[in-house]
Amino acid sequence: METIRTVEWMKQVSRRARAEGRLVGFVPTMGALHAGHASLVRAAGRECSPVVVSIFVNPTQFGPGEDFAKYPRVGEADSALLESLGVEFLFAPEGGEIYPPGFSSFVEVGGLGSRLEGRARPGHFRGVATVVLKLLEIVQPWRAYFGRKDAQQARIVQQLARDFDLDAQIEICPIVREADGLALSSRNAYLSPEDRRAATVLCRALAAARAGVARGERNAGPLVATMRQTLAREPRATADYAEVVAADTFEPAATLRGTCYALLAVRFGATRLLDNMLIEELGGELRCTV
Ligand code: AMP
Numbered sequence: 308m309e310t311i312r313t314v315e316w317m318k319q320v321s322r323r324a325r326a327e328g329r330l331v332g333f334v335p336t337m338g339a340l341h342a343g344h345a346s347l348v349r350a351a352g353r354e355c356s357p358v359v360v361s362i363f364v365n366p367t368q369f370g371p372g373e374d375f376a377k378y379p380r381v382g383e384a385d386s387a388l389l390e391s392l393g394v395e396f397l398f399a400p401e402g403g404e405i406y407p408p409g410f411s412s413f414v415e416v417g418g419l420g421s422r423l424e425g426r427a428r429p430g431h432f433r434g435v436a437t438v439v440l441k442l443l444e445i446v447q448p449w450r451a452y453f454g455r456k457d458a459q460q461a462r463i464v465q466q467l468a469r470d471f472d473l474d475a476q477i478e479i480c481p482i483v484r485e486a487d488g489l490a491l492s493s494r495n496a497y498l499s500p501e502d503r504r505a506a507t508v509l510c511r512a513l514a515a516a517r518a519g520v521a522r523g524e525r526n527a528g529p530l531v532a533t534m535r536q537t538l539a540r541e542p543r544a545t546a547d548y549a550e551v552v553a554a555d556t557f558e559p560a561a562t563l564r565g566t567c568y569a570l571l572a573v574r575f576g577a578t579r580l581l582d583n584m585l586i587e588e589l590g591g592e593l594r595c596t597v
Contacts, residue, residue: 308390310397314405314445317398321359321446330355333448333475335439338362339379339493340388343483347452348392350480357395359446366402367413368434374577379496398446405441413437416463422557423570424459424581427547435460436467443468443475450476454483456490458568458583459557482583482597484510490582501543502575508541509571509582510597512549516569517584517595525593527551527560530569538573547572547579554585563593 311317324331332355334347340362351358362385369375382399389397413433416425420432443451453461461479468477483491488510489503498506512534519530534549552559554566569584585596 317445330449332358333446333451334360335442337364338385340385341491343491346483347480351452359396360394361398365438368431448475452478455479456482497578505541505543508544512537513584520593525563545574
């Protein structure tokens with residue numbers, strides 16, 4: 308695996324691969340890699356060659372008082388994992404490469420970015436969209452892979468690709484979970500053992516909503532109430548939001564029509580965890596995917 312530190316070098320490598328007729332697959336990450344990231348890399352490896360993975364803890368998507376400074380940085384372990392997965396290129400630029408002095412242009416995300424995560428973390432999606440646009444411009448992949456764990460982010464990236472006529476196809480991959488159902492996240496490392504045990508409340512709340520759907524509930528209100536009740540019974544958890552939204556707009560859904568998400572953001576002390584369930588209407592039936 309070749310580790311690339313500069314934008315120019317990354318562009319050259321990618322340009323050469325495209326000129327050779329190769330299909331570049333790209334997985335952007337912030338490092339502290341886990342099996343969720345590995346699943347994106349494997350998906351890319353099945354469809355593309357070469358695979359480029361970026362590791363960049365993007366300062367512009369962290370708010371003041373958030374965990375930018377303490378976000379886990381574990382360079383060597385990440386490199387070893389990516390090497391074992393057969394990744395050809397690791398793009399790991401320094402901050403100054405991506406945001407050189409005088410940098411001044413940002414992507415405004417619009418309505419999709421103002422709700423839920425956007426409301427809880429002002430400026431977050433502006434930072435995400437800006438860095439993703441830059442990375443997609445630098446790497447110019449055939450396909451780029453994102454996790455459904457961050458469903459609103461994935462939807463915003465799809466919209467970004469559409470709005471700026473990017474060539475990259477945006478692929479959205481399933482959520483990888485621990486054996487007890489907790490969605491893998493680099494931030495799980497912050498949890499105390501007690502909070503780690505309590506954190507299964509997110510997938511338990513989604514399971515309660517799924518049980519509601521299985522019993523025939525088609526209105527969002529009772530499902531939201533079920534999720535909030537489940538979260539409220541866990542004293543270590545503070546719910547930021549529990550909502551059912553339309554998958555295209557992320558506006559609250561009244562009924563389960565088309566494709567929806569049940570979305571959760573829950574705090575354990577200073578650690579904020581996300582989870583979601585995809586609810587799809589298929590031939591009159593509803594299919595729930597956690
Ligand atoms: P991050 O390093 O947290 O910015 O995440 C990089 C990519 O990995 C994003 O597209 C995430 O949605 C995805 N990801 C994070 N956790 C998971 C997971 N548990 N399952 C699948 N994808 C994930």
